[in-house]
Amino acid sequence: TGDTELKRQLVHRHIRPFPDFPKKGIMFRDICPILKEPAALAAVIDLFEEHARKNYEKVELIVGLDARGFLFGPLLAQRLGIGFVLIRKKGKLPGATVSVVYDLEYGTAEMEIQEDGVAPGQKVLLIDDLLATGGTLLAACELMRKQQAEVLGCMVIIELKELNGIEKLKPLSVYSLLEY
Numbered sequence: 001t002g003d004t005e006l007k008r009q010l011v012h013r014h015i016r017p018f019p020d021f022p023k024k025g026i027m028f029r030d031i032c033p034i035l036k037e038p039a040a041l042a043a044v045i046d047l048f049e050e051h052a053r054k055n056y057e058k059v060e061l062i063v064g065l066d067a068r069g070f071l072f073g074p075l076l077a078q079r080l081g082i083g084f085v086l087i088r089k090k091g092k093l094p095g096a097t098v099s100v101v102y103d104l105e106y107g108t109a110e111m112e113i114q115e116d117g118v119a120p121g122q123k124v125l126l127i128d129d130l131l132a133t134g135g136t137l138l139a140a141c142e143l144m145r146k147q148q149a150e151v152l153g154c155m156v157i158i159e160l161k162e163l164n165g166i167e168k169l170k171p172l173s174v175y176s177l178l179e180y
């Protein structure tokens with residue numbers, strides 16, 4: 001609808017490109033201006049909510065990725081009247097955790113979730129700010145598989161098309177508000 005397009009445009013106007021950050025050759029897409037403008041943040045959550053209600057009616061839990069998934073996931077979860085659970089980089093969560101090692105551009109990293117964070121069979125939606133190579137979301141899916149949760153899909157604000165993360169995540173469905 002026209003309303004959806006206007007909201008997308010509003011979000012688009014609040015993403016700032018920074019060339020050569022954090023290193024040469026990378027165009028960093030900064031989402032901080034979205035958070036500074038209530039109408040833009042509301043537009044993000046409206047668009048996520050609309051998509052979730054239409055496509056993921058049975059979702060029981062929002063799972064957000066460290067760190068920028070934490071900025072949007074809880075707001076969406078509140079709108080949907082469901083809970084929010086964190087996937088964190090290693091060493092930040094107390095109690096029993098389940099972890100997964102994943103590949104970065106150079107080397108590896110590890111992320112984890114509290115063992116009682118997600119119950120077997122629970123239907124979850126993964127939330128992050130941005131899809132680049134897809135390594136982060138793929139690792140999150142692996143964690144969900146270990147927990148026997150059912151991933152209905154993922155939602156991000158930005159998809160970086162040329163890195164082809166979508167391909168890596170298939171057959172998982174990824175919804176993005178904007179493509180670059």
Ligand code: PRP
Nearest residue numbers: 066067068128130131132133134135136
């Ligand atoms: C960024 C972004 C995603 C991830 C996407 O996080 O917020 O989580 O990279 O990249 P990928 O698709 O290639 O895996 P970053 O690793 O910079 O961590 P941060 O959110 O803690 O800043």
Ligand code: ADE
Nearest residue numbers: 026027028029030130132
């Ligand atoms: N995470 C991975 N690539 C990124 C980019 N180009 N901008 C912002 N966050 C990112």
